[in-house]
Amino acid sequence: MRPRGEFDFIVVGAGPAGCACATRLAQARPEASVLLLETGPAKSGIRSDVPLGIATLVPFRNARNYGYRTVPQAGLGGRRGVQPRGRGLGGSSLINAMIYIRGQREDYDDWARLGAAGWAWRDVLPYFLRGEDNARGADAWHATGGPLAVSDLASPSDCARAFVDAAVQCGHPLNTDFNGASQEGVGLYQVFQRRGRRWNAARAYLATLAPKNLTVLADAPVARVLLEDGRARGIACVDGSTYAARAEVVLSAGAFGTPQLLMLSGIGPAGHLRELGIPVLRDSPELGANLQDHVDFVISRRVNDRGLFGTVPSIVPQVLRAIAPFRRGTGLLTSNVAEAGGFLRTRPGLDRPDVQMHLCIGIVDNHSRRLHATRGMSLHTCVLRPHSRGSVRLAGTDAGRAPQIDPAFLTDERDMETLLAGTALARRILAAPAFARYAGPALYDAETDDEARLREIVRAHADTIYHPVGTCRMGSDAAAVVDPELRVRGVAGLRVADASVMPTLVSGNTQAACAMIGERAAEFIARG
Known part of the structure; x- marks a missing residue:
């Protein structure tokens, strides 16, 4: 052990939260010292800054990109799935599709009903607004002046517009603001961009707002939390x-x-820790459980249209022409690839949408791991509340x-x-005039x-659309990993602030919700 310094507060992980x-x-x-540690590099790199670089x-x-893989999935025919996760200052906001979605108000009301007191929609909306700087301006649902730049796509494709028109022809409502009065409908996505460039979480918060009492260390992977007498005393790299x-x-x-860090520190399911020879400092049976993610199926078509792109060889001249x-x-x-989409109900009687679609202006086959020498498009459909x-x-x-x-x-x-x-709905839209x-x-x-x-094809090709949450569930019950103020139960001086605390998965992309959780966590900690 080599002591390197002492701070009042240490935050591990520089993603949106x-x-x-x-x-x-x-x-x-301002009187306190804060240290932010991140495993990955400090610079985002040109492939991240250019939206199409996704x-x-x-x-x-x-x-x-950590480029994780899952264990074999019985529901996917025994395949191992892909789990991309961002690495570096900005976390997964470095590699995601930049889509600005808060989720449905019922998601947060459900959190409160499940025991996360103080996390209902009326409680979280002010923190969404606090973080937002929407290029459309401020209104009842949006704000300006926050660190998170939100804008309309600079140059949406004809294909994305055609998808929206086709969905309207099928009877789905046009929605120009998925974060407004209602999420339901189809439209073009707003994105975390400014002047056509990715606006990642590090650029939003660290580069524009960070005060002098915040120290940021990149390329500093953490091994575990240091615990003594039931209290977190620091971290070991x-x-x-x-x-x-302090x-x-x-x-x-x-x-x-x-x-992973909590279990390496001796906090987690006692039986699992003992199997690995890790001393159990706090038995937390639910830690690592409750993992939820949006399972997604893609319909991709080969379409020889100049407005679309392929992986090889057509993308090279297209990119060269797009530099100016x-x-x-x-x-x-400036395209985020997933330019349009929608939130739809799959059957009558549902009170809110249960699937989300992402229209991509290229062939996305096995997360673009499988290449095609042709242009094309893809339509993703995912289960919002699995x-x-x-x-x-x-x-x-x-x-x-x-x-x-x-x-x-x-x-x-x-x-x-x-x-x-949901796939049946997607096919009807694709078949519209x-x-x-x-x-x-x-x-x-x-x-x-x-x-x-x-069904066979779905099991052979479905996978994540990159929204894992829930492994450190927040709640008021004794089994919850953290309480509603994000304190780890049974350990003093230790909190969790990220997607892992979500009791249930929000209905949509998760970056905005993660930033909101980080905003709230800071307030909980600051007031003591």
């Missing part, structure tokens, strides 16, 4: 260095990283070793039924009319 928590806490407590960052492990915390340690390492417009903040390179529950467990005692990730996709048959119903220009052969016979065959 960690960046928000550390910055707002340092602002609220196509090169998501498929495989790289400097800004992989390189043997340690940092002491007041609190906050873990913001995400739905996989946070439970990008310098002006427009053009193909019933399947998975887990995260340690694969060993080495902090650098990936955890065992088991989303348990499609193990609850209700998720399969919803996914099939407004989308006729984009007709073409579907990969893997994904538009078959044989339901038994379609």
